[in-house]
Amino acid sequence: MTSPATSPDDRTGAAPAPTGPLSKIDYSERIPNNVNLADDRRLQRALEGWQPKFIDWWKTLGPALPTKDVYLRTAVAVGRDGWAHFEHVPMEEYRWGIFLAEQNPDRTVSFGKHKGEPAWQEVPGEHRADLMRLIVVQGDTEPASVEQQRVLGNTAPSIYDLRNLFQVNVEEGRHLWAMVYLLHAYFGREGREEAEQLLKRNSGDIDAPRILGAFNEETTDWLQFFMFTYFTDRDGKYQLGTLKESAFDPLARTCEFMLKEEAHHMFVGTTGVQRVVERTAELMKEHGTDDIWEHGGIPLSVVQKYLNFQFSVSMDLFGSEQSTNAGNYYSSGLKGRWQETRRKDDHVLLEDTREMNYVEDGEIRQRTVPTLSALNLDLRDEYVADCANGVRRWNQALEDAGLEERLILPHEGFNRRVGVYAQHHVSPEGEVLDDAAWQAVVDGYLPSAEDRAAVAALMVPEYELGKFAGWIAPPQAGINDQPVEFDYVHLAEEGVA
Ligand SMILES: [Fe+2]
Numbered sequence: 001m002t003s004p005a006t007s008p009d010d011r012t013g014a015a016p017a018p019t020g021p022l023s024k025i026d027y028s029e030r031i032p033n034n035v036n037l038a039d040d041r042r043l044q045r046a047l048e049g050w051q052p053k054f055i056d057w058w059k060t061l062g063p064a065l066p067t068k069d070v071y072l073r074t075a076v077a078v079g080r081d082g083w084a085h086f087e088h089v090p091m092e093e094y095r096w097g098i099f100l101a102e103q104n105p106d107r108t109v110s111f112g113k114h115k116g117e118p119a120w121q122e123v124p125g126e127h128r129a130d131l132m133r134l135i136v137v138q139g140d141t142e143p144a145s146v147e148q149q150r151v152l153g154n155t156a157p158s159i160y161d162l163r164n165l166f167q168v169n170v171e172e173g174r175h176l177w178a179m180v181y182l183l184h185a186y187f188g189r190e191g192r193e194e195a196e197q198l199l200k201r202n203s204g205d206i207d208a209p210r211i212l213g214a215f216n217e218e219t220t221d222w223l224q225f226f227m228f229t230y231f232t233d234r235d236g237k238y239q240l241g242t243l244k245e246s247a248f249d250p251l252a253r254t255c256e257f258m259l260k261e262e263a264h265h266m267f268v269g270t271t272g273v274q275r276v277v278e279r280t281a282e283l284m285k286e287h288g289t290d291d292i293w294e295h296g297g298i299p300l301s302v303v304q305k306y307l308n309f310q311f312s313v314s315m316d317l318f319g320s321e322q323s324t325n326a327g328n329y330y331s332s333g334l335k336g337r338w339q340e341t342r343r344k345d346d347h348v349l350l351e352d353t354r355e356m357n358y359v360e361d362g363e364i365r366q367r368t369v370p371t372l373s374a375l376n377l378d379l380r381d382e383y384v385a386d387c388a389n390g391v392r393r394w395n396q397a398l399e400d401a402g403l404e405e406r407l408i409l410p411h412e413g414f415n416r417r418v419g420v421y422a423q424h425h426v427s428p429e430g431e432v433l434d435d436a437a438w439q440a441v442v443d444g445y446l447p448s449a450e451d452r453a454a455v456a457a458l459m460v461p462e463y464e465l466g467k468f469a470g471w472i473a474p475p476q477a478g479i480n481d482q483p484v485e486f487d488y489v490h491l492a493e494e495g496v497a
């Protein structure tokens with residue numbers, strides 16, 4: 001999943017190739033599912049009790065732009081024969097449901113001290129609190145992003161982009177369902193209470209904010225939305241990748257299916273930023289200047305600042321480089337490494353060491369640490385390598401346009417609030433700066449209020465089919481083999497019967 005040529009980023013919103021045998025989803029139920037919910041009346045009733053609260057939340061804090069219907073992808077199966085179909089549906093009637101990847105009855109734990117033992121179908125008492133916490137933290141990010149993106153529909157650069165925003169939003173809503181199912185099914189009364197809280201905390205709320213910092217930042221404009229889906233959804237992809245390895249099988253299967261949906265979110269980010277860069281390059285060439293504000297484009301320097309910001313806040317989501325919790329989660333089998341089964345080591349890591357950076361005397365140095373203590377860093381390194389693929393791709397667009405300018409992925413220490421760099425200032429190029437030097441240059445690194453206001457001023461909606469706002473290039477193809485000018489969204493005021 002990490003090489004650019006084969007990455008899901010390259011897929012254009014069609015269904016990713018499914019794995020495993022066909023497993024039909026039951027749509028005759030109030031809550032579509034492939035977990036035989038009808039056989040467990042108690043659980044079904046509990047989830048049916050939560051459902052209207054979710055719909056209330058969606059209507060209050062979900063997409064603000066009134067629409068009649070949207071051309072959306074809905075999961076129909078989790079198996080080999082394809083898993084999704086597309087149709088126009090009113091968004092509040094989207095069939096949010098519970099879909100787990102197919103069970104492999106022979107699955108064993110692939111790492112930690114339980115390596116080789118059968119995967120767990122129930123939660124072991126000793127790991128109950130930790131597993132619940134992992135699920136709650138993951139679950140909290142899903143509705144948070146919907147809240148952050150609530151008003152973006154009002155300024156969509158096209159109907160095509162509007163549809164992609166809503167697709168991401170409904171699927172993040174479904175990811176909340178995925179976590180709430182686990183809480184209800186496996187964690188009893190406490191789990192049900194946590195499920196309630198997932199709708200009560202809200203992004204940016206002073207009294208009850210979302211758990212993680214990046215999910216309380218406002219998504220102010222579409223450039224930030226594309227950076228968010230590129231960098232922050234990608235953090236989600238990597239977190240899900242570690243939970244997909246979990247010894248707790250229902251969690252592993254849940255995350256495996258979520259990752260299929262997540263691929264489209266990556267696609268929206270990668271191609272969204274790419275289209276901005278393409279348009280910027282076009283305007284730079286046409287007018288022979290970097291300063292393309294007055295020509296209705298976003299200067300490359302501002303694209304770079306947005307990139308710097310979103311990358312650095314997303315890096316903080318991985319936590320401290322060294323973490324006893326992460327090591328314990330690994331040893332206990334709760335959370336594996338990215339592509340655990342493809343790693344060529346003993347999958348126990350008691351003896352292994354690795355290098356890690358830290359800052360001392362104004363410079364970045366390295367020290368050797370136990371691998372088990374630095375698993376957050378292990379995951380973050382995988383993430384950074386993946387992020388670099390997008391930057392290469394965007395730079396290819398600049399090169400293809402015949403421009404010398406390039407975007408860079410900032411140094412891992414840039415603008416960090418968490419971990420070994422938190423008390424230091426590091427430039428995007430990796431130079432350690434003192435306070436005064438940092439203050440003198442920071443406006444060149446991060447979007448200023450003026451930058452954000454100038455980007456916001458370009459965000460005028462373009463709702464005419466097949467037309468695109470002037471700051472972004474059209475995509476190369478439509479969604480699910482439909483033309484780019486397809487009627488992906490019917491707005492409420494169109495008055496379509
Ligand atoms: Fe998600």
Ligand SMILES: [Fe+2]
Pocket residue numbers: 172233236262265
């Ligand atoms: Fe996502």
